[in-house]
Amino acid sequence: MNTEQVLLKLRESIREPKGVLALTGLLGTSSAWLIARLLKSVNHPILWVTSLQKEAEQIVSDLSFFSDCPVFLYPCHDSLPFVPLLPSTDTISQRISTLYRLATEEGPAVAVAPAQALAELTVPPEVLLNHVEYLQKGEEVDREKLLKWLIDSGYESCAIVQSRGEFSIRGSLLDIFPPITTRPVRIDFFGDFVEEMRLFDPLTQRSAEDLNELVLLPCNELIFSRSMYEAIHEKLVKRAAEYNLSARRVHEILQQMEARRLVEGHEALLPLFYSKPASVLDYTPQHTPILIDRPEEVDPALENFRKGAEQTYETAFGEHRVFSPLDSLILDSEQLAKRINGHTCWLFQDINLYGSLLESSNITSLVQQLTKNTGFSVGPAHPNIQELEIKSGRPDLTLIPGGAKKGKDFVGLALDRLKDWIEAGERIVLVVPGRRQSRRMMELLSYHEIVSDEAAGPTMLSAPLTSDPVEPGLNICTGELSSGFVLPGEAYIVITEEELLGSRTRRTRGSGREKATVSDLVFEDLRPGQPIVHRDHGVGLYKGLVMIETGGVPGEFLFLEYRGGDKLYLPVDRLGLVQKYIGIEGRTLRLDRLGSSSWQLTKKKVRKDIYEIAHELVDLYASRKVSKGFEFSPPDAMFQQFEASFPYEETRDQAASIEEVLSDMQESRPMDRLICGDVGYGKTEVAMRAVFKAVEDGKQVAVLVPTTLLAEQHERTFMQRFQRYPVTVEALSRLKTRQRQREILAGISHGRVDIIIGTHRLLQPDVKFKDLGLLIVDEEHRFGVKHKERLKRLKQTVDCLTLTATPIPRTLQLSLLGIRDLSVINTPPRERIPVKTFMAEFDDSLIKEAIEREVSRGGQVFFVHNRIKGLYRLAEHIQRLTPDARIEVIHGQMNPTELEEIMIRFVRGDIDCLMCTTIIESGIDIPSANTTIINRADKLGLADLYQLRGRVGRAGEQAYAYLLIPRISEIGKESIKRLKAIMELSVSGGGFRLAMQDLQIRGAGNILGVSQSGSIAEVGYELYLELLQRAIEEFKGFPQKDEIDPEVNLGIPAFIPEEYIPDVEQRLFLYRRMARLEDSEKDADFSLELRDRFGPMPEETTSLLKVMGIKRTLRLLNVVRLDRSFSDNKERIVLSFGPEGPPNRAGLLEAVQKNRDWRLLPDDRLIIFPEFIEGAVDSLAGIRQTLQVLVKKATKI
Template structure:
């Protein structure tokens, strides 16, 4: 007899009995019946739907009025049905109930953009699953319900099934994938991508939760495995995988033919050169093609065609208004675009259902409408006995902050607290413990209901609570406890960086790029080249070209001697001549400066270590309450930075920490945590910012964040009158202001803090020399926290750890999307389209025009071009009060387009502003463009940046390169990924001082940092730094054996380079073993030449430990060349020579020869390994003797 878990038994009983429902009345059963359930407060509507669906076979369709409502409802349903709260995971309950959603495209009608891949993936998964569902729920926004869809037979007929043991022709298979809309990539990270590497194929199917790796043996699928897209490593074996098509329309030859025929039927006047028509004819999928979907099919379908007969429908108030609003938007957009011959549009009814048609379909099913207030609808209305929750919020200013919660807990018999993550659960447990409240823990809603605990805590995605009168049960969420919170649906991003900088640098090399060889200087990379080194052996070399056309061939085993040149401009990089002293002199000159810098670093470090700072006490309970008020969950990097700051402040040494993070990644919250600890200890905090506008922004943010504390926040800026400023200074000097925010006025001599304990500096590099000197003096007196969005490369972090502590926040906030960036020539139609897209979805737009004398004309022209917009103007020459009012009005959405100067560059944080248009973008530097682009994309909506330029002939070559770089670096955290050298130089200048920039130019950034690290180490050990010392030389090996990664095993040059660099940079045998496992996993079984390469690298690691500089294997003899500091006992070598002179010989003072028994590839590798083993033994004996003495 089958056994069931207690939870399964409980659910089965619930389904079998009529009694277990807490609030849901019986469902109407006949088509056309329409009931009303009213009196449903808070999230009890979701509970009612969940209970009804559990009692019902078939499908439960829920139509919401908006996309936001759909997202919230889906999370609530997942909670009440006991499903994972991760939207990327399938929603399946223990009793087999499935939850699907059909998300909105998040584009405008007739848009020129396509939806995000994750959205398309979820839609395709849902449409594919619907006809197969016996029992489940579907959540759909009203707008999405109106869309016409591909017929169901398209998805069912276009899905491919792969199984282990199946025959697979990889060439034909690639053609099928391309026809199904999949995109080829070198590494697979996102839905709809595939990669082929020899006998290994990676693919991320649409609708899948993980990508898959297919391993072939000849033409047969040997294994199928899932893999982690971040690490690219396999996870688990599976038997089969379904590959759904990558688009909601077909792209095979017949479908494209149908499209072309229908194009001219619908658009007889259209231009044959229309880009959409041309692209589809050529097999290219143009952006916005979704709005031509009917042209691919003889007949479209609607969502109602996908629904089974036994479907029940739930709707909400406001549905008719939602349908009508969508209809109006579609018709308005159609009227705007209907006369465009190059991009003609289909009439609304070809793409969307009419309102009355939607209602007609809905009325054909049994239907329930849910409302909060009773409607007096007679017999068909059931009033559910729920109530709004009374105020239970924790009030930090009250003498007993949790008094309202405590008094409520006695009202219902049972109360469940619900938080959105395990991290927040632990924080709340700590917080409640301070008020003597100790909830028990419940795994989920069902466990709470079946248990008897009066007060419990669980994790779930509810955004509102509920109060069930009849059951005497309440649910309280963080919304009720702490005010409005933000539910964080997470979306996978491509990893911004999964390897060290040095590896990434070489993998990004392009032909002609400058590189630095540590012995020969700066040359130009000319690619990888395979060269025969003798009759039987071929090796791969990195080809470098030097001055005068001289070529240097660097074996791939010596890639650790190569680094990418980083200077202000690659085109101006010096080109050295082989065989001259110029490179050696440049290194020596740089080393002299580096020596001074290293000494200064150590001096500063020593003085810091000797100085005692104020040891702040950690206010555990109050701090937890303050942290709990943060309306987001901290990202891992953000939490690490917070922890580091807390440790610094509660330690004995004064804090001097730099927090570096891309724009919008949460640096300000780190500063606020530090400010809280300081103010709790009755110390004052100064927050220093470079611009008045940023001061105002920080003032508003700090004031809101500290609203529930007794902390007084003060502002000093030119937005304040003289009288207000004098009064503020008086409060500062009397200690009545706890946190003071201002520009450089704060560090003028006429302001005296009563008890300053912490200085927070935002964007220090934007201050002048005099201000920087004053800040330098401050470091000696108080704790210092500096925030910057300037990218600090990780190599710089390693060397600079002695000067300042550094925290990098590189994790993007949850569900943040990267900003789509376009470089375009300025056209009125483009500007109107960009502004209108944002305004019609309720967002706001920055239009950056950086010439104050023409900014008014630009704003007037824009208002004429887009009469639907409300336009304001902001620039630095306006009067303080006027500028303050303008920014306040924009923040509060009193107008939705701001024509402005670069005054918005730093720190302005308006989440609803998700489009920026930058005029004459060619005039801005790369770092500035990156900062400006960071003003948008600070919510979970797709953001857009338009960089408008004059015709190409009017731009400099440098400007074109900058624009190409910024448009290419669109990933989140791109501030760290922009390998752009002016950013690296700027980051170095910020920490080292500008006088070092010239030395960086001469020898390249990477080598400069390596020399600096060596110099710091040398001075610490009492040595004199020497540029000629082998820094990373390691052991040079030349055994004349095939040791390479063949291009037929790994065709991608960049991936080969990256692996060569990782192999030559490995310092432990375990690293090589790990690499070997990874390569087999990702690319298939290793060829013999690659096995040789790894074995050779193992020999190098062992030889380096023995102080061997060179290993050579020519003919019958092997040669070992020793360095001066070898641990090998020379007497042991002499004994070997004396014992067998025909097998061992000495050449000069440092070279030892030994005869190879076998000169085959394996023989050479084994012979050298045996020799090293013997030397290791003698080295150990030498060490033992020295220890004994």
């Protein structure tokens, strides 16, 4: 049958449901294309069922490419039922959102669900739909009632809303992140009326798009109310005896319910809440078609889910954690079939397997249950199934005579096949991921003399073929598509760039948002009791923010404590004087004493050490300017071909870095460029482009890495990337036999080896290159002093590219401009799947399920326990829980060779679970390690947790992180807050920037080759880097003055009132940001942000913002202090200049002469009388205007 005939049959089956319709022959993404076509002519939603969640997510992506109709995922829970794990708010929100939309969506739409989600029970439709709040702009709302609804519906109150299920109330503003919106919403009330509703960015907290109406859905499948609570209490107590439930457990459940919190293993509570829990099938309107994709895989998936649920139920039953029979908690195939009957049911398959499915002895088969007693009869073979077949195939470019072997032009051969299709009159659509790749593809095709047109967009592919705008020939279309398909009888081919240029890993789409700068986030994680550095007084302890009244004027102060109990109260407008102290791990912190000279002596000593480093850096720059190197040729067609075979679209930063590297290589002086970027951000591909260009121009390349493990990883990566080109890649390390090493050395000296990868072994005298042109160094700071000296000599004659996964502060990047060429990749890859993160109490059944699930899908597990004492005992316990898992232990006190041997075995897949401390190096890429379990996560800092979690989730698989804690009641609120932050952490989240702060500051020293841990420990990383930055600028010929932080005494309250922003951390963070505002434009923008986020600014906060502006002006004048007083109702200002006096004394004297009331005293104090401005609302307007006049006179040289 052709596609039009199949579509006709599908439409008929919707109008007149008669049973099961089976369609075979759907290969590639032809099923998504077919349904997208169908959506144009039906007015019903469709429920599409897959075997696994990963497939469901892929279907959502493919359907979204072909159709602009609503497509949404109904996910399964993140773990098997009855595992003591807090459910993910994101998953719950997505489930509830899809249920609501499925029940209320009018017109064509598709919900896609994995088999497990179909069998999981949830809130009944009548309960959910009766528990929805609708808000409209301009309507009156009972705010007290709305607040109660939010709490009953599972929303959690917080200071800043960044994740789903959170809300925050600040005066007239309500911030909320409901399940159904893509971003959080800010509701601005005028009294009880909804004045405005706006979506806002969770990262910047700034408002964006206006809304006229809003649907608020619950964030919990267990919807609470006081009347229900009493009924549930009664049921729970009744069943406690029946299921041997302890009184303590009953009390804990009731406490969690009363607090309206998500409950671990909440599925077990559903029958207590609802007499008839529902399935997603109960939300589908009448005549909704149920599409079961590859039923031969859906059946085993349902069976596996059932078996897993039975096991976890048995464990939970033994631990007294369930209080209902299993059949009342999840559905089996027979129950599912009963709920599907009455709907049109479609079975989609690649090939016809229905006979084997129906004749199977498996009585739990969903297909058997669906076709049993339907009364539908079409033919004698399978009387209860109407069978249709469509002719489709895959766009196979691999069937090239002789195949694509090494040494042949694989892309050229594939493009020849493309030409054959074009000449045969086929209509071809080539799908590429983005605009940049589209342009690159068109250039490649043009080079091979293939004509192409850039298509308008993906939705055109859904038009009926009879009126399809795609003409014969090749059309390029941008979008995300997992694979293509061929309709042989209809001369129609859809092909992806992946299929054209070769197989590669697929990844799902992500946000691809850029990391924000972190320079203004120093204080965001500052807690009372943590160390802080005052520029003038040294290291003390931050004790909190306190309100103090001085001279009858209230103000907020930082309370700092020094050695001997000395106390310092710092006004909030002087936060520029302090920095969070970040020192060297393992070093004992020594507090300074107020008034002592030791701090000044310490700074003097550190400055001396820093000047030596700065001098060395500048000398290196000078010598590089006069060196001569090899000028590489510009990129050509062969390079473009290599470029086109890159699996993903480059991020903006990555593309810029590649351009900078290629430009450097074409210069006559040797390149010495540093590429900074987090693991997985694409540094290696930047290096690959440089390597290809060097090899293409006949030069050899050496890739130097610090460990054998990294050498093996890079060898694998380079061989895979260059497999289709006549390039010889070798690796030299202790893992090679002596004989093999001799062969490789001979190959290097005779030029037979193009790319050699190795550890410091490459720096030994017996390694002689025939014609080395490029040196790639990975993590240079990890090499020893002798190795670095050898590297220095190499760098003088060949191009060098250094890679590091350690980020550095933006300010230091700017200072290094002109001294060391620097490329920073700050944009995360769009394709990364966020790691699903859970917090749970230590539980054997949870650990067993997490490890066995990962191992069963061919993956590996990190189990982090950050105490060597007890690590082996814990490993034995885990081995007893999972007897089939291969478990090994590593820690920092092991012999380095033994440790590396175990890591190599882990990377090769010979170990299933690695029990370790936090020693695992972050540069290692282990795509198969996609579960990490962190024991006593409450004992680790946010940055440590971020790094540990970042070691999984680097492949296309969904990764999981489990943060294990003792009983929640046993750990502090701060620990809970930190763990929640890491659970909510995403690339685009503010918490991510916070976690990066420590990494940036710690990493800067490494990048510079700084080994002065003593100096760093004495003054803290941030001040150390600030001093280094100043020293570099001075050696570059830019004199640096000591930065002034003027003291301003205006006699007016200037602070952020607690009533305006109650959260202390937020106030501290905003104070810091205010102190760093650079000009009046930034002031105005910051003021708008405060009004947007917190409502109209109180007078005290407005005054503080003006004070910060005055301080900027005072710095220009070199004024260290301003005092304001009134005499005879006349305002008087006294300005005290710094030791260097005013910047332009002659100009100042001229200004004083013109204003006869002004006085310049011998001690360099200036008395001025600000100009009175008639009708000025701003009480500081006169001061600001007078200071501006003074700036024009006294700063002009």
